[in-house]
Amino acid sequence: MNDEPDQELELTSALVPLFVITNGRALPPDNAYERTTLVSAQEGATASARTLSPEARQVLELVTEGFLSVAEVAAHTHLPLGIVRILLAQMEESGLIIARKPVPRAERVDREVLNAVLDGLKARFGA
Amino acid sequence: MNRDALVWCLVAATVLAVAAALVLSRRNKAIAAKKQQAEAVLTQRLSESDLQLTALRAELQRHQDEHDKTIQEAEEAAEESTKAVLKGSARFLQSLAAEQLALLEEIQRKYGGHSVLGDLLEVSHANAQMARKAQGIAVMCGAPLGRRNRPASVYDVVRSAQGQIRNFRRVEIMQQTGFALKASAVSPVALAVAELLDNAASFSQQGSPIEITFQRVQKNLCIVIDDAGVGMSDEDRQKASALLSGDFRPRLSHLGNQPKFGFPVIGLLAQQYGFRVDVTGVSRYGGVRAVVLLPEELWTEEETAPAEDAQVSGIRGAVGRPEPVARTAHGLPRRGARQVPIASVPDRDATESPAAAPEDAGRAAGRSLGAFQRGTLSGRNLASAPSEGSDDA
Numbered sequence: 001m002n003d004e005p006d007q008e009l010e011l012t013s014a015l016v017p018l019f020v021i022t023n024g025r026a027l028p029p030d031n032a033y034e035r036t037t038l039v040s041a042q043e044g045a046t047a048s049a050r051t052l053s054p055e056a057r058q059v060l061e062l063v064t065e066g067f068l069s070v071a072e073v074a075a076h077t078h079l080p081l082g083i084v085r086i087l088l089a090q091m092e093e094s095g096l097i098i099a100r101k102p103v104p105r106a107e108r109v110d111r112e113v114l115n116a117v118l119d120g121l122k123a124r125f126g127a
Numbered sequence: 128m129n130r131d132a133l134v135w136c137l138v139a140a141t142v143l144a145v146a147a148a149l150v151l152s153r154r155n156k157a158i159a160a161k162k163q164q165a166e167a168v169l170t171q172r173l174s175e176s177d178l179q180l181t182a183l184r185a186e187l188q189r190h191q192d193e194h195d196k197t198i199q200e201a202e203e204a205a206e207e208s209t210k211a212v213l214k215g216s217a218r219f220l221q222s223l224a225a226e227q228l229a230l231l232e233e234i235q236r237k238y239g240g241h242s243v244l245g246d247l248l249e250v251s252h253a254n255a256q257m258a259r260k261a262q263g264i265a266v267m268c269g270a271p272l273g274r275r276n277r278p279a280s281v282y283d284v285v286r287s288a289q290g291q292i293r294n295f296r297r298v299e300i301m302q303q304t305g306f307a308l309k310a311s312a313v314s315p316v317a318l319a320v321a322e323l324l325d326n327a328a329s330f331s332q333q334g335s336p337i338e339i340t341f342q343r344v345q346k347n348l349c350i351v352i353d354d355a356g357v358g359m360s361d362e363d364r365q366k367a368s369a370l371l372s373g374d375f376r377p378r379l380s381h382l383g384n385q386p387k388f389g390f391p392v393i394g395l396l397a398q399q400y401g402f403r404v405d406v407t408g409v410s411r412y413g414g415v416r417a418v419v420l421l422p423e424e425l426w427t428e429e430e431t432a433p434a435e436d437a438q439v440s441g442i443r444g445a446v447g448r449p450e451p452v453a454r455t456a457h458g459l460p461r462r463g464a465r466q467v468p469i470a471s472v473p474d475r476d477a478t479e480s481p482a483a484a485p486e487d488a489g490r491a492a493g494r495s496l497g498a499f500q501r502g503t504l505s506g507r508n509l510a511s512a513p514s515e516g517s518d519d520a
Contacts, residue, residue: 009221009273011314013228016283017255018235019248020290027245035240050303054282080239 018083021055027082028089035071035081036102039063039088045096052096055079056087063097206378213379214268221265224258225273252290259291259321263392266318267379272396275313280429281306284313285339285350288320294328297337304341306348307429308421315400316350316419322389323352323404323417331356331414348426350419353410367406373398401425 033039041064049057058077062068068076074084091097231251238244262272279287281304289298308316327337335355342349359367369375370390377391393404402425408416 008271009218009225011225011228011273011275013225013232015275015279015313015317016286017228017251017290018232019252020286020295022248024248024252024296027242030242054303074239080236080244082239082241082244 018080021053021079022083022086023090025086025090028085033070033085033088033099034102035069037070038067038100038102039070039073039097040067040100041065041097042095048094048096055083056091059084059087060091060096067100202378202380206380209379210268213264214270217261217265217268218270220261221258221270221273224254224261227254228258252295255290256293259318259325262314262318263322263388266392266395267388272314272318274311276310277313278307278310278427279313280304281308281341281348281350281426284308284317285320287313287317288324291317291321292325292328294333295324297328297334298324298339299336300339302340304348305429306341306343306426308426309424312400312402312421312425315396316402316421316425319393319396319402319404320350320352320419322393323406323419326389327352327354327356327415327417330354335412344420346423348421348423350421352417352419353412354414354417355410355412356414358409358414359406364407370394371397371404371406 041060045060046064049060059073062073062076074081092099235247285300289295331354338353340351367390371394373394382388397404403420406415406417410416
């Protein structure tokens with residue numbers, strides 16, 4: 001440390017730490033705002049964008065006029081997924097966005113099962 | 128005969144009296160002369176001893192001065208060596224804290240999707256506070272401050288300061304600005320604001336708000352910090368002003384067991400980087416109003432980032448009006464594979480519509496859903512079945 005006594009230290013970390021961007025809020029529960037949850041801005045939400053932090057505003061701009069998945073929002077904002085989830089939870093709380101959950105895995109139909117059923121039906125009824 | 132005798136007697140008496148008077152007057156004169164002589168001698172002696180006294184006094188003064196000087200020199204030497212020792216350790220802590228912040232940031236990005244992120248955020252908050260203390264000690268010892276090599280918006284500089292105090296959630300930034308700080312001013316202003324915020328938080332009630340506003344006053348940009356504390360006495364105000372102007376620099380050894388180097392640090396920074404800090408104002412809550420006055424050499428009008436705007440509108444365009452060639456490779460096939468939209472349309476209407484404004488919102492929702500549906504349909508048409516299958520697996 002004393003090699004270069006008066007050389008200035010260069011700070012490379014981000015100026016605004018992530019915990020300030022989320023204002024110290026906790027992560028939403030695991031099943032809320034999954035990667036594939038779709039989010040979209042509420043009508044008229046852009047009017048209140050002035051009071052938002054730059055990051056929340058960017059998220060709002062991204063999801064205005066259409067749906068975008070949480071994972072995509074994270075990719076476009078270059079923010080970690082968890083941070084985006086916290087921001088989204090906060091924005092839904094204040095009525096700026098709506099979130100649509102993906103269909104749970106169990107409800108998804110397995111193509112192979114369907115194919116097997118189809119094959120079975122074909123075999124039995126000779127369609 | 129008798130009369131003669133009487134006359135003679137009288138004459139004799141007169142002669143005697145005259146003789147006596149003569150003798151007396153002569154003696155008187157002699158005494159007076161003696162007295163004068165004695166007085167002269169005394170005066171001379173007095174003045175001599177006076178002279179001696181002043182000489183002695185001067186010598187005493189000289190000795191005293193020398194003594195004081197020696198003590199001062201010794202104190203200064205002690206101060207310098209203390210500073211040198213502290214400076215080394217502060218720099219070590221400073222660089223370690225900076226390294227840790229950078230590392231933590233990397234880890235936070237790496238595990239951004241994991242629930243450990245919540246804990247990581249708390250660790251980096253603790254670390255940011257430690258970094259501020261290390262920087263404060265470094266400034267007190269005359270070590271250089273960590274430097275940033277990019278200009279930043281005043282809003283972000285204040286948010287950076289916000290992250291360096293314990294109860295940062297009490298801080299509310301009431302507005303955004305179109306001003307940016309030059310790179311060289313970013314670190315010092317952030318540290319000064321952080322110290323002011325820390326002060327505001329420690330001398331006001333837990334949970335009371337600390338509000339930050341920005342004002343442009345002639346050629347200066349002001350960062351105004353209002354707290355809802357108890358305010359300061361006139362004596363405290365005077366002390367604070369002396370410290371903040373940088374005119375009065377307390378010694379490290381005078382800072383005491385629980386050193387308060389907030390104001391001294393701000394004073395040093397302000398003097399070094401050419402801004403001013405004033406805490407004599409009264410906030411709208413009756414607490415202290417602290418003002419950081421930034422002269423025009425330290426800031427510029429913020430430029431808007433056109434690149435970012437273009438990126439955002441591009442994405443928006445793609446979402447609203449699907450462009451199959453561009454999007455199929457990325458978003459749309461994926462979403463098509465989920466097979467969501469049609470199934471959940473009624474679901475969404477049922478849950479969301481009552482909350483929103485009735486007609487307008489409904490129409491807008493319809494529009495956005497329509498856009499979404501068109502997008503997914505075109506995505507599905509373009510994405511071949513095998514890719515859907517493999518995507519799902």
